[in-house]
Amino acid sequence: MSSNAKIILRKKPNKEGLYPLAIRITKNRRSTYQYVGHYIELEDWDEKNIRVRKSHLNSTSLNSLLTQKLSEANKALIALQSDKKDASANQIKKEIYNPQGNSTFFELAQEHLDDLERSNKLNRLSSDKAWVGFILKFHKSKQLSFQEINERFLKKLMVSLKSEYSLSDTTIMNILVLVRLLYNRAIKLKMADKDLYPFGSDKIRIKFPETTKVGLTISEIRKIEALNNLTFGEIHARNIWLYSFNFAGMRVSDVLRTRWSDIYDNRFHYRMGKNSKLLSLKVPDKIFSILSYYEKDKRSSDDFIFPELKLADLSNAKDVYNKIKTANKKFNDRLKSIAQKAEIKKKLTMHIARHSFGNIAGDTIHPLMLQKLYRHSDLKTTLNYQANFIHKEADDALDSVVNF
Incomplete structure (x- = not known):
């Protein structure tokens, strides 16, 4: 199965209307991109000769950088082929650019979403995909390392989700739960430093607000x-x-x-x-x-x-x-x-x-039986759920004081 690397100008402009230079890695007609980190005007790109035109002030330096990056990518591809490694385009990219597994938050998030899709956990996929989308809207870039996700980042994220997107406190907590899940996974995969973990009793605490569950009589x-x-x-x-x-x-x-x-x-x-x-x-x-x-x-x-x-x-x-x-x-x-x-x-x-x-x-059925009827895995879940509908003891206590 052939694989190759090529310099391209991606036709996806940034806010300034400039286009990103990238190395495209293709395997089995599927491609992924490693951005070089430089943007240019569309007219400054020579599509035929695959180089930056002289009309750009830094054309010589940029072309030299592109040649170097392409050479590095091709050398890595040859090394992978000599090791007889059969890998996808994304895996090749990781081997070349993240040999130590230093994936970004959004790369790990995408792996998580892909796993949910493969497992047909589509309800969870729908919600988690939306949560990742909100984080991306806040950060405005897919280049987000786990080291950047500190207490300050998370506090600013929470404020933004509340003020700019009017999300409920419950939804914001769900987003933090997803961040925590991915951060823990990154630590396990040695992509993040455990000492920089931003969650905990003395750091960012995830606490869901109490909600009122109302049922019919x-x-x-x-x-x-x-x-x-x-x-x-x-x-x-x-x-x-x-x-x-x-x-x-x-x-x-x-x-x-x-x-x-x-x-x-x-x-x-x-x-x-x-x-x-x-x-x-x-x-x-x-x-x-x-x-x-x-x-x-x-x-x-x-x-x-x-x-x-x-x-x-x-x-x-x-x-x-x-x-x-x-x-x-x-x-x-x-x-x-x-x-x-x-x-x-x-x-x-x-x-x-x-x-x-x-x-x-109410409280007329034993919690263990309710756990069975609700199909809860944990009795604690049943007790917390049913607490929303048990009011007799509190009502009797109130009456014993005020009914005089």
Whole structure:
């Protein structure tokens, strides 16, 4: 497999309208670029002879530098070939320019995003890609070393995300979590110095703000069940929401993946998409009426119960992800209309089905059982989640003082 290096002028101008000089490394028709660090006017580049024109004040020095850089790249390519190393264009670039593994933050971030894509963790990929984008907008350059990510950098980043982009405190903390994850990975790979680690109790602390989780009450759910003036789309959205609620706030992605073959012996058997946990639940009586609504469209025992994934390319994780994402948005739009018709002032979304189950469960169900129903890996997660809906002790304590 051939590989080569070539001097080019990239047609991507900076803010001043100048174009970057670079060494292009190509392997198997895939290319990556190592920037030389100099920018010139478009008219100062001789495309045919691959050199800086004499019209540029520093043409002689720049051409000498380019010749030197190209020679270094070609020597390194020959050395790699003599060692019989079969590497991609990006790997060749690292071998040549970062032999000690001194990757930049954004290079490691891209590796992280690529890993998520290969693992089909598309929901995480979508959010982490957005977080990386915000960091790039702040820094305005992909040349960011881990040594530059110190306390001052992170504090300025937090201020910028809040003031310029109006991000919530929760989102800002999520971005810091990603930076911390990549920094820890860089330390493990010996790309960053552990002594310069900017996170910790006496440095940058990641602390998520407390959030209020609001669920529906039994009477509010009964109002939704009793509605009879719904459109076809609203009936479908209500069915999906109630299906989720009756199975302890099942995630919409798992709801839409449900097949008829998952239900037998009056039990629902499924593997949770998020953490692959297996669960077997009794099918509540209210679920059977929902199932009967879709039975006329059943094509086989292995068919999906709900229509959203019936035409999906199941071998294409992105297609499945996009269809679920689109469906969830439609459900939430219709649930908003349903809430208005039921005269419910609380926000009604698919995720509120989970909060509603937690709200009604309160402290009446043992935490270990709730952990199983929620499919949490850690009991502490269940206790923290359910704390949002347990108010009796605090209410009784208040009453004991003020009711005199």
